Amino acid sequence: MLHLVIAEAELEPVPKDIANHPAVVNHARRRGKRPEETILDATYHHAAIKKLPDGERRGRPDIVHVCLLNALESIANREGLLRVYVHTRNDEVIYVKPETRIPRNYNRFVGLMESLFKNRAVPRDLKLLRLEEKSLGELVDEIKPDGVFVMHEDGELMKPPEFGRTLSRFQNPLVVVGGFPHGDFRGKIPGRKVSLYREPLMAWTVVNEIIINFEHWSL
């Protein structure tokens, strides 16, 4: 089983510090929600987000959305070989059941994330997505992987098929992919650093390379 963690994802409700900013208030009103209940989104909160620390990378639910669409619809997931987790910048972990059908429409996905942050699980009965306060370290300890890899621009360069083969030699490998648009992890991430290409790649590209090259040696 491959455990894939989208880590330090830029997914969070609007922080209190900017909840009164006109860009945030107007966007929330148009959506019929209170500002603190909406998800921070760089596209709509651009003017407000600049005032926050790390403002140039925050508010990217779209990255999580595309990573989840790719991971959950992959052959590896259909074959029961994959578990996906989202760890956020605020040390929350979203557990995703493999049978989850993520909304294809972005705005619906954001609406689902708003419910999730409010109710801690969605839907209330099936709990396909469940959110807990948890650090990345605690999540790794809980999963008890027999190998931990961190996808990193400065990591050891491995061709994707070679990395897929490496993963397939473990029973329960865990791979960490940064869920942010650029730059480095903010926290210390334990594990073997690996890079799949000589230039930075988008998070969803790395997710696809990992899963499909893992499938190659595991199916």
Place this chain on the structure above:
Amino acid sequence: MLHLVIAEAELEPVPKDIANHPAVVNHARRRGKRPEETILDATYHHAAIKKLPDGERRGRPDIVHVCLLNALESIANREGLLRVYVHTRNDEVIYVKPETRIPRNYNRFVGLMESLFKNRAVPRDLKLLRLEEKSLGELVDEIKPDGVFVMHEDGELMKPPEFGRTLSRFQNPLVVVGGFPHGDFRGKIPGRKVSLYREPLMAWTVVNEIIINFEHWSL
């Protein structure tokens, strides 16, 4: 060079027949556009779309969006090994320059498609995306591939790595992937039918499998 065609994609401006439907008019007004200038979207036009032929599959710009994000950010595209085209249900072809950076945000992507259908090329100077009236057959004739493959539920079952290897034996293979949510191609599609899995897969899953398994044998 691998030529990837997202074919019969459910991407189109709102058809005249439903341009006066309240669901369409209200959505257009909220976006400050005339109804015929907006892109048909099953999420917002659900009530209107049911009245159209093939209504249960139309209005899916999200499928094109995710396929393009994955294809254009792939390692194969960075290495200059890929060309991507979108062919629509109304026999238009969108030519995508490999250096195009597709908007990450879905609503911005839809706005870009609205400009594209209106102006036939975006941005006006660089023409990264260009739209022409053209059938899939005409596009294939123009590309002059030395092998044509159609991803199809009823095709010959090939493991993805085996298909990647097959593709790598051609100089200019062309692969057709349906850009619709389910069901069959409406038109006759020439080429060798191939299936990568025993169950239907999402269009973007197929795109990822094709590109990454092609990379495996081509990089």
